[in-house]
Amino acid sequence: MPTRYSLEIRDLHVSVDGKPIVKGLHLQIEPGQVHALMGPNGSGKTTLAFALAGHPHYTVDAGQAFLYGEDLLAMEADERARRGLFLSFQYPAEVSGVSVGNFLRTAVNARRKQQGLGDISLTEFRRLVKEKLALLEMDDSFLRRYLNEGFSGGEKKRHEILQMTLLQPVVAILDETDSGLDIDALRIVAQGVNSLRGPGFSALLITHYQRILKYLQPDVVHVMMDGRIVRTGGPELAARLEDRGYEWLREELTPAGNAPGDGTELTGQGQGAKEGEA
Amino acid sequence: MNQSAATQAWDLDAVERASDARQEPLWLRQQRQQAFQLYHETPPAYWDRNQLPFPWERLQWQAAQGQRSPASMQLRLISPEPTLLPPGVIVTDLVQAVRQHPDLVRRYLFASALSLGDERVTDSHTVALQACLWQNGLFVYVPARVKVELPLTVARGPGLGVPADPHAGKAGESVGGPTPKDGWVQAQLEHTLIVLGEGASLDFVQQDQEEASQPGAAALTPSGATGGHFLGQSWEVYLGAGAHLRAAFVQDLPTWLGANPEQARPVYALRTGRILLERDSQLELIEAEMGAAWARSQWTAELVGEGATAAAYGLFFGVGSQRLDLDLTLSNRAAHTKAEMAVRGVVAGRAQGIFHGLGYVHQAAPASSNNQQTAALVLNKNARADVVPGLKIDEDEVQAGHGAAVGQVDEEALFYLMSRGLSRTQATQLMVEGFLTAWWDRLPLPQVRAVLQELSLQKLGG
Numbered sequence: 001m002p003t004r005y006s007l008e009i010r011d012l013h014v015s016v017d018g019k020p021i022v023k024g025l026h027l028q029i030e031p032g033q034v035h036a037l038m039g040p041n042g043s044g045k046t047t048l049a050f051a052l053a054g055h056p057h058y059t060v061d062a063g064q065a066f067l068y069g070e071d072l073l074a075m076e077a078d079e080r081a082r083r084g085l086f087l088s089f090q091y092p093a094e095v096s097g098v099s100v101g102n103f104l105r106t107a108v109n110a111r112r113k114q115q116g117l118g119d120i121s122l123t124e125f126r127r128l129v130k131e132k133l134a135l136l137e138m139d140d141s142f143l144r145r146y147l148n149e150g151f152s153g154g155e156k157k158r159h160e161i162l163q164m165t166l167l168q169p170v171v172a173i174l175d176e177t178d179s180g181l182d183i184d185a186l187r188i189v190a191q192g193v194n195s196l197r198g199p200g201f202s203a204l205l206i207t208h209y210q211r212i213l214k215y216l217q218p219d220v221v222h223v224m225m226d227g228r229i230v231r232t233g234g235p236e237l238a239a240r241l242e243d244r245g246y247e248w249l250r251e252e253l254t255p256a257g258n259a260p261g262d263g264t265e266l267t268g269q270g271q272g273a274k275e276g277e278a
Numbered sequence: 279m280n281q282s283a284a285t286q287a288w289d290l291d292a293v294e295r296a297s298d299a300r301q302e303p304l305w306l307r308q309q310r311q312q313a314f315q316l317y318h319e320t321p322p323a324y325w326d327r328n329q330l331p332f333p334w335e336r337l338q339w340q341a342a343q344g345q346r347s348p349a350s351m352q353l354r355l356i357s358p359e360p361t362l363l364p365p366g367v368i369v370t371d372l373v374q375a376v377r378q379h380p381d382l383v384r385r386y387l388f389a390s391a392l393s394l395g396d397e398r399v400t401d402s403h404t405v406a407l408q409a410c411l412w413q414n415g416l417f418v419y420v421p422a423r424v425k426v427e428l429p430l431t432v433a434r435g436p437g438l439g440v441p442a443d444p445h446a447g448k449a450g451e452s453v454g455g456p457t458p459k460d461g462w463v464q465a466q467l468e469h470t471l472i473v474l475g476e477g478a479s480l481d482f483v484q485q486d487q488e489e490a491s492q493p494g495a496a497a498l499t500p501s502g503a504t505g506g507h508f509l510g511q512s513w514e515v516y517l518g519a520g521a522h523l524r525a526a527f528v529q530d531l532p533t534w535l536g537a538n539p540e541q542a543r544p545v546y547a548l549r550t551g552r553i554l555l556e557r558d559s560q561l562e563l564i565e566a567e568m569g570a571a572w573a574r575s576q577w578t579a580e581l582v583g584e585g586a587t588a589a590a591y592g593l594f595f596g597v598g599s600q601r602l603d604l605d606l607t608l609s610n611r612a613a614h615t616k617a618e619m620a621v622r623g624v625v626a627g628r629a630q631g632i633f634h635g636l637g638y639v640h641q642a643a644p645a646s647s648n649n650q651q652t653a654a655l656v657l658n659k660n661a662r663a664d665v666v667p668g669l670k671i672d673e674d675e676v677q678a679g680h681g682a683a684v685g686q687v688d689e690e691a692l693f694y695l696m697s698r699g700l701s702r703t704q705a706t707q708l709m710v711e712g713f714l715t716a717w718w719d720r721l722p723l724p725q726v727r728a729v730l731q732e733l734s735l736q737k738l739g740g
């Protein structure tokens with residue numbers, strides 16, 4: 001079925017260990033768009049990301065999610081990935097004894113298989129990986145190290161982006177990939193994301209800071225609180241949050257001071273996200 | 279076959295008849311008789327009493343009927359070509375060797391496998407069974423100062439329980455036939471004697487592998503029928519002063535054998551090895567338990583000469599409903615001896631694995647070391663691994679220690695890999711590979727590493 005959206009989430013409810021965390025979330029991303037998702041600590045951003053990626057500990061209690069019209073929630077985590085969903089982890093896992101190079105090749109081949117392609121040749125893989133390593137200003141010796149073991153915070157994040165550029169997803173969720181990066185690393189990571197931008201790539205950028213948005217220029221900014229998207233706007237919404245924190249928004253959202261303003265739009269439960277031009 | 283032959287499958291008469299058929303010399307007959315006594319005098323080992331659902335008294339032992347096991351079942355040299363071996367090196371069937379090299383064989387055969395001085399060795403009950411009943415096996419001899427460059431590779435041909443026996447069925451009997459009679463265990467017992475003279479060196483690789491005779495036999499569950507197939511294997515290894523042996527023993531037998539699912543019976547593998555190290559000799563040993571429904575491997579290396587060194591690398595890898603038991607003892611009996619053990623275990627499905635390690639530093643072994651390092655990975659909540667390291671130290675001036683860990687598969691890491699598109703099987707394989715990497719890297723024989731890597735991937739379904 002043709003669809004307008006690369007990623008569409010309808011009334012999603014997610015719980016962890018029986019505790020509801022995401023409580024009726026709507027989101028629509030159009031092909032080619034980059035959306036930013038901001039929100040205070042503990043508001044459920046990572047929970048949303050994990051639920052979309054298919055983490056077994058995160059239970060979807062209700063709602064739907066579609067990747068280019070395909071029912072995401074019906075798929076196992078690995079199938080979601082092979083169909084082109086990518087999650088850059090806030091805290092990537094370490095896997096001792098598994099080399100980055102070996103892992104990357106296995107992952108690239110899994111994605112290629114889904115696309116009806118054969119295994120990548122060793123020469124082609126080397127060429128590809130060298131190109132991406134150069135793009136992200138990473139050393140070749142990375143490939144011989146064990147997966148995330150002993151990586152610095154910044155190296156882990158770069159490694160996530162390296163994987164993303166190799167796997168060429170259609171929708172990427174970047175969970176605080178910008179956190180803990182120095183200025184240079186931030187620029188480099190942004191470069192990695194921008195290298196994929198185009199009509200066939202969309203991203204949901206989970207972040208606390210406006211600085212990455214200067215490089216990536218989101219089309220839409222959402223604010224998540226207590227398991228829902230409570231406001232959707234343009235880049236200026238991010239600037240305002242950075243200046244003033246979340247308190248003003250909380251106040252506006254309490255029944256007494258509930259008034260829209262500043263060109264931002266309040267999106268309540270049950271409604272769609274920003275309705276607007278593509 | 280008459281009824282009484284079956285029910286008295288292995289009394290002394292039967293042992294005698296088998297010796298007749300093989301035209302064995304008197305000393306060997308006496309040795310078998312003594313072993314028979316010892317078997318009955320020694321208590322069964324703990325695992326025999328507690329774990330093995332095994333009707334010992336119903337061992338359907340082919341040789342009891344005076345037959346030799348079919349040639350296809352016997353261990354044989356795969357490579358190199360015998361003509362490429364240096365002069366003086368002997369690699370031959372043990373039954374032949376008794377005739378062709380009587381003095382040499384007599385000097386070593388079960389000379390120290392059952393007891394060392396007055397001391398009785400671990401599992402002497404099992405070794406006694408082997409000493410009493412062995413039907414075939416190998417004799418490997420490398421004379422002093424001869425270095426065998428090409429690795430000796432031996433394997434047992436297909437035939438464990440498969441109707442390769444020309445005598446089978448001739449008189450309407452089922453001996454050697456594909457399926458043991460209900461309640462009976464069809465046995466095959468082998469003994470291999472390896473002797474390295476002073477300063478000799480050898481690489482030795484034995485792989486016990488067989489295609490399951492029934493497609494998908496590995497997935498079978500017991501049909502309720504009792505009985506099974508038993509492979510008893512024992513080794514004696516003598517390393518003369520300054521000799522160097524690198525040896526690998528890979529057990530990858532099928533878990534079940536039978537012409538069809540109704541006839542499928544479990545395969546039992548019971549292995550014991552004894553190694554004696556003289557002054558300055560070096561041993562590097564790999565023991566890998568991958569196959570059989572029930573398996574136990576017990577190896578003991580006795581470092582009796584000053585300056586001897588032994589490194590043992592053990593692996594058990596169980597899936598389905600396999601029960602695997604690995605037991606390694608490295609024993610320092612002289613000064614300046616070094617012993618080292620590294621063991622890994624992987625269990626999936628409903629498999630159970632158990633490892634017992636013993637580092638024993640005797641009083642006569644000052645300035646020695648004995649270290650163990652063990653880790654097991656449990657892939658499934660119904661699988662189980664027990665790791666029991668042990669140290670016994672009767673000497674003050676030694677360096678010894680052990681570390682052991684049993685871990686579950688890291689769910690977060692598994693999800694991380696799957697979130698990159700790897701199937702659960704691929705992700706698990708990669709994590710197991712990662713778990714074993716440090717161990718692979720230490721293995722002395724590269725070709726064995728490749729074999730084990732391939733087998734471990736296959737075991738996890740890839």
Ligand SMILES: Nc1ncnc2c1ncn2[C@@H]1O[C@H](COP(=O)(O)OP(=O)(O)OP(=O)(O)O)[C@@H](O)[C@H]1O
Nearest residue numbers: 016017021039040041042043044045046047048057
């Ligand atoms: N595995 C878990 N077990 C128990 N509680 C959890 C678990 N995962 C998340 N939570 C809880 O769910 C809530 C939302 O967590 P989540 O990680 O989704 O927040 P977040 O918006 O990503 O926060 P941050 O900005 O700090 O990364 C928190 O209260 C957290 O403690």
Ligand SMILES: [Mg+2]
Nearest residue numbers: 045046047090
């Ligand atoms: Mg988070």
